[in-house]
Amino acid sequence: MANETTKTRYSDAELQEFKDIILEKMRTAKEELNALASSLSSPNANGTDDTAGTYKTLEDGSATLEKEQINQLAARQKKFIEQLDAALVRIENKTYGVCRETGKLIQKERLRAVPHTTLSMEAKLRQN
Numbered sequence: 001m002a003n004e005t006t007k008t009r010y011s012d013a014e015l016q017e018f019k020d021i022i023l024e025k026m027r028t029a030k031e032e033l034n035a036l037a038s039s040l041s042s043p044n045a046n047g048t049d050d051t052a053g054t055y056k057t058l059e060d061g062s063a064t065l066e067k068e069q070i071n072q073l074a075a076r077q078k079k080f081i082e083q084l085d086a087a088l089v090r091i092e093n094k095t096y097g098v099c100r101e102t103g104k105l106i107q108k109e110r111l112r113a114v115p116h117t118t119l120s121m122e123a124k125l126r127q128n
Contacts (some may be wrong), residue, residue, distance in 0.1 A: 007105055010097045014108075019091050033077040036070050083116035095104045099123050106113045112124075 008019070090096035097106050101123035110121055119127075 008095055008098075010105065012094075015094065015096055017090050018115060019088065021112060022084050022087050022091070025115060026081060029077055029081050029084065033074060033081065036074040036077065040067060040070055040074070068073060080116070080125055087116045101126070 085090045087096060097108075097111055097121070098104070099106050099120035102120055104120055104122070106117060106120045110117060117124075
C-alpha cells in the first residue's frame with residue numbers, strides 16, 4: 001500500500017472511520033443545539049415578579065445578554081453541523097481528506113481532531 005504522501009485519497013475503510021467520527025460529532029452537536037433552543041424557549045425559572053424595580057431592570061438586562069450569548073452559541077452550533085454535513089458529502093464523493101489548497105491528503109490526526117476541515121496544516125499555517 002502506498003504511503004500517505006503518494007496516496008491521492010483515503011480508502012473506503014478509512015472514509016468509513018471518518019464518517020463514524022463525524023456522525024458521532026453531529027449527534028452531540030444536535031443534542032447541544034436542542035438544549036440551547038430549549039433554554040431559549042423556556043421562561044426564566046427564577047421568577048422576578050416580586051423583586052424591586054431596580055433589580056428587575058438589572059436582571060432583564062442580564063437575561064437579554066444571556067439570550068444573545070445563547071443565540072451566538074446556537075448559530076455556531078448550526079454552522080458546525082452544516083460543516084459536518086458538507087464533510088459527509090465529501091466522504092460520499094470520495095474527496096474527503098484532500099486539502100483544497102495543496103491537493104494533498106490531510107493528515108489523519110488532523111481529520112480526527114477537526115473532521116470538517118478542508119485544509120492541511122501546511123495550508124492552514126500559510127493563511128496566518
